[in-house]
Amino acid sequence: MRNGYNEGRPRLSKDGSTTDQRLLDNRGQPGWTHSDPWRVLKIQAEFVEGFNDLADLGPAISVFGSARTPSTSPDYELAAKVGSALAQAGFAVITGGGPGAMEAANRGAIEAGGASVGLGIELPWEDRLNDYVNLPLHFRYFFVRKTMFVKYSQGYIVMPxxxxxxxxxxxxxxxxxxxxITRFPIVLMGVRHWQGLIDWMRGTMQADGRIGPHDLDMLTLTDDIDEAVALMVRAREERQP
Known part of the structure; x- marks a missing residue:
């Protein structure tokens, strides 16, 4: 099932600026003291719509990754397999709804018969969600969108x-x-991509005392899809009363 082109997406202004850009601009544009209170209502509406649309989603995992991952890349294939494995384990798959690794994860989920969620964001270079989303939501404000990722996910799988x-x-x-937030599993999928970051965090940040000795314990670095999904399943079981 494909959602195609969703007409509910936010639209850029005539000057090409995004809603977040206009909200956070502090250059003293005329009338800002009058317009900002009204923006609060738009923000409130996005929260209400997101909470309403995702309330009955059920257990879900967010999958993040590069929008620039080509469909011919091994990372694309890996993300598709991750999405499929999550769906087969009974999870909805949430992505940012964009191309690349996000599209791959949505594709894997939908082709496995699962719920495939796309949380789109207003961007100058993207005007639609990918074709493998069966629950599309569109946001103007990054912070509202981020809240939805955190609130409705039981874990994160982070692709390159x-x-x-x-x-x-x-x-x-x-x-x-x-x-x-309640501690949940965070998996870094792709040892080759992420190992250097982990080494730097351990050898520099942790060695200099800028992070604690157990901060890196919240991350699992792997290439094994079964291991990643098993962590999510275990977390789901631990959350059940």
Whole structure:
């Protein structure tokens, strides 16, 4: 099943700026004291819509990864297998709804008969979700979208990616470290891609005392899909009353 082109997506302004950009612009544009309170209502509406649409989703795992991963890449194939394995284990798969690794994970989930969620974000270079989403949501505000990832996921699987992928990874680590969310499994899928980051964090950040000795314990580095899914299943069982 494909969702095709979803007309509910946010639209850029005529000058090409995003909603977040206009909200966070502090250059003293005329009338900002009058317009910002109204933006609160838009933000509220996005939260309400997201909470309403995802309330009955059930156990879900968020899969992150690069939008630039080509469909011919082994990483694309790996993400598709991850999405399929999660769906077969009874999880909905949540991604950012974009191309690349996100598309692959959604594709694997939907082809395995699972729920495939895409949390799209307003971007200048993307105007649609990928074709393998059967529950599409569109957001203007990054922080609202991030809340949905955290609130409705029982774990994260992080595929090779760039800056956006790192942002999601480190936000999750920060929220777990500061006990803002209940601890859940975070899997780094792709040893070759992630090993250097782990080595640097251990050899520099931890060695200099900037992270604690157990902070890296929240991460699991693997190439094994079965291991990753088993961690998610175990976490689901531990959450059940």
């Amino acid at each position: 990616g760039g800056v956006g992928t790192l942002d999601e990874l480190f936000e999750a680590m920060t929220l777990v470290q500061t006990q803002k």
